[in-house]
Amino acid sequence: MNLPVLIRYISHTLHTFVRICSPDGQIQCAVCDVGGLEDTLIKQPDVYDFLLHRENTDLPIIKGINDTIAYVQFFVDSDCFLVGPVSFSSPLYPLHQLEHVIIDSQLKNHLSVFSYHHFCEVILFFYNVLAKESLSEDEFISCNFVKSFSSDQLQQDFSDYLFERQESEQKHNPYDQECREQKSIEDGDIEQLKRSIAEDYSGSPGVLSHDSLRNFKNLCIVVITLASRSAIRGGMSPELSFSLSDNAIQRIEAENNLVQLEKMLREIEIQYAQMVNEIKKAQKGTLAHRKNPHIIKCKDYIFSHLHDKITMDDLAYETGCSPNYLSQLFKEHEGISPLQYILREKINRAKNLLVYSDYTYSEIAAYLGFSSQSHLGKQFKKFTGYTPMEYRRNFMRQNP
Template identity: 40%
Template sequence: MLQPYFLEHMVNLIHTPFHLFSTDKEIIQKFGARDIETLIFEKNPEFVEKVFSQKSEQHPVIFTKSSLVYAIFAQGLSKGAVIIAGPVTIGPLSQEILIQIRRYYNLGRKSGYIPPVCPLDKFVSGVLLLHWHLTGEELSAARLWKRNQQNYTATMNLQNRISQDIFERQESAGLHNPYEQELRELDSIEKGDIQALTKSISETYEGEIGVLAKDPLRSHKNVAVGNITLASRAAIRGGISVEKSFSLADSLIQQVEEIDNVPEVEAFKREAQFVYARLVDEENIQGGEKQKTKTNPLIGQVKDYIFSHLHDPIQVADIAEHMDINADYLSHLFSSQEKITITNYIRREKVRRGENLLKYSDYRIQEIAFYLGFCSQSHFARAFQQVVGMNPNEYRRKFGNRKKWKMK
């Protein structure tokens, strides 16, 4: 049974408007919807008819129309009634697309309508929560998408398209680049071996990179995204913090999207691999020779915590409390496996972030010091001198303002 209190708080959680429709397709009640969002349904009866035709008595249906995302619920309501969640967009839209949306929904170009933003995973969580509220069924995201497959043409045609593409590939007798060569690249990154990575990238082989889009630029960008993703995982296996590796991948992939020509994409893709290999190499050099035994998963949790709190003053006790573990045991474990104390590792990571900011940002040294949780600029300068061997001013004069292929 629908509880208005529940939907009111759903609006606050996922920033999504909801409309309750009667059997006659009339709006009975709305939650968190602005007048202009109600107009979308009132001025487009054919759209409402199409939405109603897509409803399912068994599960919520998620669909998209003109860049906007909706979900329709017919479960747990009086016969014929539906709830429509949306419209939302899963990310910011360009002015051109906003104008197209206003035209598509007959809102007028001058309406100024901007849809609310809700990331897709958050929207899906809201859909699952409302479905549970209406029916009592604990539906997982995987099962929700499985049940929605019939609504998506690409999903329904997936197997047919795979068979067709593989047949055409076999007919053209084309070969992909060898898997073993790719493994050598990833192994080089995992070990932080710059020389081996250079050698593996320079190998000649029969075969070619797959075509991942009809547009050549888009295809090369897709390959670059895949390479960066694989490199980020190899770096994690090499000892880089999960959060650091993932955050770096986010930055690199966003930068790939900003490139407008194929040669630069190719050069950027290769440099991104070397960025990861150098990170692992630095980790190995500064951490000393590590034990060959498998790293305890607690080590990764420590590194992730430190990476996520670099702008705060960090104490070992804070990390231990967050992980609900004895601080002395954690310190001993970290030191024995990483060959560096947690305190020194924190200082090293803060200085590394400081190096990046000194190279690629215009922040004053005092601002960088406070951003990284140091109590004063002089405290930051001392730590920086100990790790890098020069003070921040000297470092900025020598390495500052390097704009190309910047990373977070």
């Protein structure tokens, strides 16, 4: 193995130092592929001792500095490898952490910023090339972030919690009500959903946090997640459903008024039911109730590429079907051809942009892959009976 080339590759990839140290903690050589980078941290005696201290394992150990900078130490045979410093895009909380360290601003500015997953991939590659046995990402996470606990502890905690609820005669809301609520979303039955939401019962929602606001937000996230899965079972594209869920949860996280949160949650559930209802109306008399993986993949691709020009060849390549077979299969399940479906979805997206954005008609046409503003206008009127200007004038929401 050409170790110098490997070390230089790791240094170049992570834009930092790779050092080889002796077992007693002396740096024998250091390689850095970044010109002008000076590691002022390791010159501090307490940081040096922390970084070179050998833990009770030879596996890669992340040594964190103030939650935002880290090194990795691991041993292979008699050599100790130390990689770092590396900066992260979000705080890192490894088990081995040194806090309240003075960090030179020049060093901070010199370090490249990485995501944890990219960093993990590079370190695992480095270690697995050198070590006799390969290390998985789960094992890497376990030895760096997971405090040891036993299944007995989990069981004890659950037993104590269960005893406390039984003593206080606390009950959860009935499961059958939840089933009715989710089934109404799956069926696109808006009125049944409203009736299910309005049901009165003696139980209470789960306790997911001892902070009341955080608890309700957590409950909202659970309900939205269940609603998104129910909508997928009802025929919604998984990608569309997941995107709505992501956006809804972001809205929930940004709101701190409990009354407003509950109103938002119910509106989100109803929005899911309405979208499923529209899908079922469009699919009436087709084979849509029989889920087909090619159709699901096709619709997900269309949703993800609505701002592009989509061809039958694109869809055929994505699904692994011939264009003719896919077109026939799609029409059997959706009642329209793939190209008609694409146009319908583009018009739906245009309606959304006309109502909720300030984009010009030509910008909307360009974003959605129409050849011109007039092309968009012609297709839009064919589908809606309105010109884009008339639709915006009649339906645009005014900003508060």
